Amino acid sequence: MIDSIRGCGLSGMRIDKEDLRRKLSIPEYLRVAMSNAIRRKEGEPPADTCQSDVIVDGNGVQPPEAPMVVFINSRSGGRHGPELKERLQELMGKEQVFDLSEVKPHEFVQYGLACLEKLAELGDFCAKDTRQKMRIVVAGGDGTVGWVLGSVGELNKQGREPVPPVAIIPLGTGNDLSRSFGWGGSFPFAWKSAVKRTLQRASAGPICRLDSWHAVIQMPSGEVVDPPHSLKPTEDCALDQGLQIEGALPEKVNCYEGVFYNYFSIGMDAQVAYGFHHLRNEKPYLAQVNILWLQLHSGLVPHTLHK
Numbered sequence: 188m189i190d191s192i193r194g195c196g197l198s199g200m201r202i203d204k205e206d207l208r209r210k211l212s213i214p215e216y217l218r219v220a221m222s223n224a225i226r227r228k229e230g231e232p233p234a235d236t237c238q239s240d241v242i243v244d245g246n247g248v249q250p251p252e253a254p255m256v257v258f259i260n261s262r263s264g265g266r267h268g269p270e271l272k273e274r275l276q277e278l279m280g281k282e283q284v285f286d287l288s289e290v291k292p293h294e295f296v297q298y299g300l301a302c303l304e305k306l307a308e309l310g311d312f313c314a315k316d317t318r319q320k321m322r323i324v325v326a327g328g329d330g331t332v333g334w335v336l337g338s339v340g341e342l343n344k345q346g347r348e349p350v351p352p353v354a355i356i357p358l359g360t361g362n363d364l365s366r367s368f369g370w371g372g373s374f375p376f377a378w379k380s381a382v383k384r385t386l387q388r389a390s391a392g393p394i395c396r397l398d399s400w401h402a403v404i405q406m407p408s409g410e411v412v413d414p415p416h417s418l419k420p421t422e423d424c425a426l427d428q429g430l431q432i433e434g435a436l437p438e439k440v441n442c443y444e445g446v447f448y449n450y451f452s453i454g455m456d457a458q459v460a461y462g463f464h465h466l467r468n469e470k471p472y473l474a475q476v477n478i479l480w481l482q483l484h485s486g487l488v489p490h491t492l493h494k
Contacts, residue, residue, distance in 0.1 A: 202383045204278065210252045210390060211279050213317055217303065218282035224302035225294050250316035253390035256299075257284045258292060258335050260327035262468065263358040267374055271326060271358065274382055287331065292338035304347065321351040324389050328359010329448075330464070334416040337446045340399065354389035356382070364448060368395065399446050408439035415464070418445040 213221075257275050261268035275284045285295060300318065307315035325335045332355055342350045357365035358374055366372035375381035404418065414420075421444045 202387050204383065207383060207386060208278060208280075211255045211283070211386060212251055213254045213256075213280075213283060214248045214251070214313060216248070217306070217314055217317060218280060220306065221299040221302050222282045224298045225290055228294065228298055248313045250313045250320070252320075253322065254317045254320050255279065255283065255322045255324060255386070255390060256295070257324045257326060257356075258287055258290075258295075258331070259284060259325075259356075260287050260331040260358065262288070263327045263331065267378065268326075268358065271356070271378065271382065274379060275326070278383065278386065287327070287334075292335045293341070296338050296341060300342075300347070319349060322354065322389060323351045324354045324356060324386065326356035326358045328357075329361050329364050330415060330417070331359060332364050333446070333448050336397070336399070336448060337417055340446060352394045354385070354392065356385055364397075368397075397448060399448050401446055402444065404443045405440045408441050412441075412443075413465075414443050415445075415461075417447060418443040 257279065259268065259272050259275065261272050272284060272286060300321070303314050303318040303321075307318055323335065323339065325332045332353070336353060339350055339353065342348065355362075355365040355368065355370045356374075357371050362372045370385070402418075403421075406412070421442050
């Protein structure tokens with residue numbers, strides 16, 4: 188079970204930009220420490236940060252009311268991706284907005300959050316409170332959201348709780364997860380004001396449970412594949428002897444495992460979606476009508492699993 192933040196209506200409410208910034212912004216020394224930890228790929232904060240008077244007494248800086256980070260797939264949403272990234276950095280600060288082409292979700296979990304946890308162990312009250320209240324917003328499509336959820340879900344396995352809940356800014360192809368949880372199914376027309384409302388909703392929205400499935404995929408060794416971010420190669424895998432396959436069983440197999448949400452496709456529609464994914468990366472200017480293209484060419488509409 189993964190936590191997701193359900194959208195709630197705030198239409199017509201005026202949100203002051205500076206008030207929102209104060210509510211969401213992580214103190215600068217923590218932002219810098221996390222950013223440096225991710226850059227160095229080390230969970231340990233630098234020695235000069237640990238020796239700060241702020242950390243020794245833990246009372247020098249007030250923790251934010253709703254600390255938050257955003258992951259954005261700047262390639263999604265056509266021309267809106269880079270503009271949205273700039274808008275988010277304006278509202279929250281540069282170090283709290285991660286472009287997925289530069290910082291991967293597992294790096295944030297492994298190094299950024301680990302840095303906060305280490306500072307909390309050293310007696311930094313602000314770092315401890317920030318870690319406990321942390322929330323995440325993902326600006327992207329279903330694939331991007333699933334990628335972030337899978338990385339954040341590793342915290343459960345490692346016993347590093349609480350696991351930050353996740354909200355969504357729909358910026359992708361299908362946006363079915365976003366639609367299911369009340370965040371909308373398409374990028375809003377008046378998006379500059381909508382981004383403020385989304386961040387406000389994400390800071391205080393009710394937390395709901397999201398079902399997830401663990402998938403293991405096996406294939407004969409030697410097959411060349413470029414798996415999506417949600418699937419990772421694993422060595423701990425043995426071929427199921429009960430499988431019915433044509434011909435002799437392969438001596439070696441390649442195994443991939445991951446987590447999926449909402450829907451999982453195998454077959455023609457998966458092949459079409461996979462091909463489109465590569466086309467979008469190579470020629471993003473052709474990806475302006477993603478979901479229409481997929482539905483017309485596959486003849487299938489993505490499914491949403493409702494609880």
